[in-house]
Amino acid sequence: MSDDPNRSTDRGADSNASPDAHQAAGLRQEGWAPRPAASGRPRRTGLRRLLPTWRMALGGTLTLLLLLVGAFFVGYALVSIPDANAAATAQSNVYLYSDGKTEISRDGAVNRQNVQLDQIAKTARYATLAAEDRKFYHESAVSPKSMLRAAWNTATGKGKQSGSTITQQYVKNYYLTQSQTASRKVKEFFIAIKLDQNESKDQILQGYLNTSYYGRNAYGIEAAAQAYFSENASDLTTAQGAYLATLLNAPSEYDLSAHPENAPAAKARWNYVLDGMVKEHWLTPAQRAATKFPAIGKPKPVASKAGQRGYIIEAVNQYLTDNHIVDASALSRGGYRIVTTIQKPKEDAFVKAAQKDVYDQLGHAKQDKYVRAGGVSIDPATGDVVALYGGIDYTKQYVSSATNRTYQPGSTFKPVIFTSALQNDSTTQDGRTITPTTIYNGTSGRQVQGPNGPVGYHPDNEDGTDYGNITVTRAMDKSVNSVFAQMAQDVGTKKVIATAHDLGIPDAVDIPQTPAMALGAFGSSQSDPNSASPLDMAQAYATLANHGVEIPYSIVAKITKDGDTLGLPDRKPVQAVPRSAADTTTAMLQSVVDTPGGTAAAAQASGWPSAAKTGTAENDKAAWFAGYTPKLATVVALFGMNPANGAQEKLNGSMNTARINGGGPPGALWADYTATALKGQQVSDFDLDMQQGSQTVAPQSDQPTTPDDGGITTAPSTGATTPPSQQPTTTPPTTGTTVPPTTPPTSTVPTDPVQPPTGGDPTDTLAPQGGDQSGTGRTGGTDSLTGTRGG
Template sequence: MSDEPPQPGWEPRDPTVTGPPRKASSRPAKRKKRTGWRRLLPTWRMVLGGFLLAALLLVGGFFAGYHLVDIPAANAAATAQSNVFLYEDGTPLAQKGDVNRENVRLSQVPETVQHAVLAAEDRDFYSQPGVDPDAMLRAAWNTLTGKGTQGGSTITQQFVKNYYLGQERTLVRKVKEFFISIKLDREKTKDDIFQGYLNTSFYGRNAYGIQAAARAYYGRDAQDLTTAQGAYLATLLNAPSAYDVGGRPENRAKAIGRWNYVLDAMVKEKWLSPSARAATTFPDPEEVTATTGLSGQRGYIVQAVENYLTDRHVIDKKTLAQGGYRITTTLEQDKQESLAQAVDQQVTQRLDDGNETDRYVRVGGVSIDPATSKVVAMYGGVDYTRQFVNNATRRDYQVGSTFKPFVFAAAVHHSSLTQGGKRITPNTRYDGTNKRQVQGWTGSPYSPGNEDDVDYGSITVRTATDKSVNAVYAQLAVDVGPAKVEQTAIDLGLPADTPDLNPSPSIALGPATASVLDMAQAYATLANHGKHRPYALVAKIEKDGRELPLPATKSEQVIDREAADTTTAVLRGVVEGGTGTAAQAAGRPAAGKTGTAEDDKAAWFAGYTPDLATVITVMGQDPKTGAQKPLYGALGLERMNGGGAPAEIWGQYTRAALEGSTVRDFDLVLAKGVEKELEEPDPSASGSGDPEDPDGGDADGGDPDSTREGRGRDGGDEYDGYRGPGGAPGTSGAQGPPGTPATGGGAAPNPGPPPVADGFVDVGPGGQAGPAEPAGPADPVMPLGPPGGPPVR
């Protein structure tokens, strides 16, 4: 046998088999078939193929998108037209648009201000491409995992959105933004893009661009901004309305926090030294705006009209901002000018630069035609470019005793009864003892104080209205039912969400913080015999000859005419011989009510003739901090009150506004039996007819016209309206129990008649006092805790 090794591919010869040996098979063994769940798994070939296909599609899609998406022309928002505002007769009133943008070169913006913007928005702008995929993925992941909606846009992407695309949030827009940003980053320099971003960004206060923002917040050019000011403007880019502290004290803490974040980022990026950072203090913005054509009253009116349109969904803010609209308001130019002139002569010209309190004085006013509910005049402040907040529409000052007519109107409308079961009329007699505890209230005991802590004794509702007696009206609110009083106020025109409008005895004293516009609407309903129609501020809005539909409104009888007219009859007494006699300057039959907020922070006069309903408020606010301030000593007076400057403005304005028109008297339909009562002298206005008031109704023994809501010239006047739990204005602590001696600074209290168990003495049509009735059940009311409601703001 040969020792030669066997050749590959040959098998050993079988000696029993004849012929040549067989060659081994060259075919591989058959692969086992995958069974069970393994059949569902992709093979490595499939995975590799899918990855390569996805990569190919991604690369192909990128190149396709890059070549298909071009850099477009500037969008409409970047080249918006102006909106034109007109008086009711078509006379031009104001013009507003993107004219409040003044482009500046990047070299005109201080380097520290540029760094502040970069620190706030995109610190890697100069070193990174136009898009940041990592930031976009991180933002998407944080949003999906519930860590909050976050932006992943670079400054380049934000500029593309501002200038080329718009603010809508869609996938198509994001894709376009992505490719345009890449192209723009290749075709323009970083400085050009950054300059465009600074000039197109919105900073609030209608300021587009860094130059307009510098003027709106600091009254200077962008090139003169300090590091601190630039950091604050950079803060605004994130959310202007949330960080603007001008007139919005609630934004201050949040704004300072964001401002500190920007400065700390500048230190981290070595754009600001730690020592310079430590020396930087928060730069409070000024109450100015550089909006062209919006000085004086125009800015307040434009702001109110824009809110009117957007709040009623006539048009959205973005569309309105694009411009091109002609908006005809309901305002009448002669009345508008008369109102501004009255404020100027009765308040502005009397301000003394040397009197610190005079710096706090603010005035708001609104005038409405009762028959149509059209706003015919509005006064928002001394100048929109100096005081940004509209005093006619703000809702943060107590209305005080101007709320009391709503209580009486509710009593007549609901035919309410006293605790003794007698129907309430103007001559119904109540116990006006100072700090007398309200009867029939199931909540916490409540004992409101009167003006100057005066004890009025037994007086009629008429006298209590004329002299604004808190003790009487708190009891009256309980007799009617605080919930019914609240609803009546809402029906007359106060918004249901009015702050501090709560159903408790104190509701009668006016802790609610309705706006001047809200109160004017409610008083216009009284003047219109109880028929309410929502106020109108816009008569027509059109663009390119096409008129946009305005919300349809209709008149509704919200309280009985007898209730509204009887209230009017009682309020005429306030003007004829009560606390509002200064309103007689109107020279026409008028009805009205004075009111004062706690600590003299606001004084009101709300009144109307048959043709015009107007509300005037003088309020105190610190121009630097926005905090409410007492007006003791303002205009050279010891105290500010509704019967002083507000009533004087009202009288002068009403006389001028209605000059040349027919003098009309009220056409009143009174509640049953009231006409006879009102034909006779008020039994508690003098000694006659009041056997229980030997002092002839002058409970404090002095001049009945020198009370808190008089003209306020001689001092001795005191708070008329709601005060928090406590005694004199500005004090705190619980009211003393019934019978606690008065400690106010007024005249010595008159003990008056003995206390009546149920708080009133009924008076018949002849004005004679009747016997006290046993206490009866009160309207069911829900206890709401302390009747004083939330702390006064």
């Protein structure tokens, strides 16, 4: 027996234990078995010690979820929707011809024009969804599943892929940047969620389509449609829309004009888009089968201001700002789609005529480099500017001759004086009503007479020619300065200025309140002339052509911003001067064209009945031709400008001609342009309703006419007009009466007797005796302002 008292007890215990217990006991004796846990469960050994228990896994998962939820709410609270980035809001202004489709130019750093969603072809919208986010309208702003899939594909070498929804892509384009940073992705995530709550799906899709890049420097689907197909986004076909959707994936690589070798990949992507449209029931299988890969237009040159583009843009922008439609700062930010009134065929005709009749005629004389041509053409029935010619090229001559107000319009103002006489029922100083057959003294250098005698102004006629007693009609034919300076005084210079404004010459034009207005001596100073531009004069002549009804000119037919149409000025037609006054002036200006020796005979080459007047500025620095047909009013001017400093220069000696007259190159340009611009239209005559007793009958001879030669008469009181094709006759109608001359013919400058102030303007600022108060008159033998020109 053993001396150990416990031994029998242990054995007794062991004897009742299981074999496993005995084995465990043996292991414990040898030191190999683990000690039991405090709970009585065995401890984890080996790799099992490294694995978390289910309690640990559950706890960790819950902790992570709590952290994620907390982070989400913190991020949602901290990240707000920012202002749009500058690049996303920058747009270009698009200028179009009157057809609303043909582009003139684009002006702006970023080629983008935002449009409304309903201005994008429906199939083009569906194609974009099929390419980028087919569940856009049914799912949330973010797709974690897509993000994880894209991350996995990128990590496993399947190429970089985006898991972003259209909402996320829009956020990236409009609010953030294109940088691939973690912080940007986090911001994108939260902004997309917030945006989805604040904007509708349609608004988000519209923003995405307007901000996406399509290659060819085209931002937004409207610019892309123009860049690849020369179409508006609203007119895209299914095939074209699917191609633009294809470009979103790889704009540069899938532009087949630049990378034709990528055609298989581009077409595969295009097919993927169309198949997606069928799968989503946006396209029927039959429509899909009928859709063919579109023809891709070649890249167009970057729109510039070369040629006439810059002049037109400048005139349009000036019109918009002057009429308070858009301010200059808003225009600079872009985004305006502007349909002009410019008709491309007429604009092309003006360019062609200017090249032929002016620039092709220049030689190598010093004066040839000073020649600048400009002109404006207006449809009298609408007031629309249908053509504007600013010069040879905006990039070579940035000052537009069409809107230049620094040159005097010369004798093109004389018809305004005569119209004012008719409008105001004016009389001569001795009380005779002014009509086309009223006789004036046409002696060169004759003193202008006021109510109290000479007013100190006595302009020379061109080349100092004396005409003696002459009818108003013949004085207009020959552009006699002495007659119309006297008529301006007879009517009253303030009344003439009022008529000029009635006809549409703007208040900004500084018309002198002196008889010097007859020679177009506008402008208060050489440094700040404020004279009349071809556009200003075209407005006035268009009103005459429209029977005295003034329609304020416009160069803008429609303007939109982000799909919204902006209001344009009210251009309600107004009977500015009596129709009889305007039509009688028209008949007189027809005589200037049709009478032998008339200064505007060049207009006959247009093939249309024409009414016109020429003008020459002081010292031959400008030559004008202003006229109209029943369909078109056009003013052409040649200016002498030193390209080095902008100073005015004489045109004498240019174009191999000793002297440039309005009836020369400007008249030839006018006739060539008018003939082409009206080609194909049925020739029509003027429909005139003249004042009683205003039939124009002019003598054939340029010699002074006395009241005894039977060649000057008053027309019968029938209101009839001499047809333009009928040559003036020296035989008076049997019902006519002879109109006495103002003064007897004389070879010296007459001193007219003082008459009662029946025709003068009592408010005229001219001094009754002595010099011209305005500084524009002539007090000596040489006119310091206007020289001897006027025609």
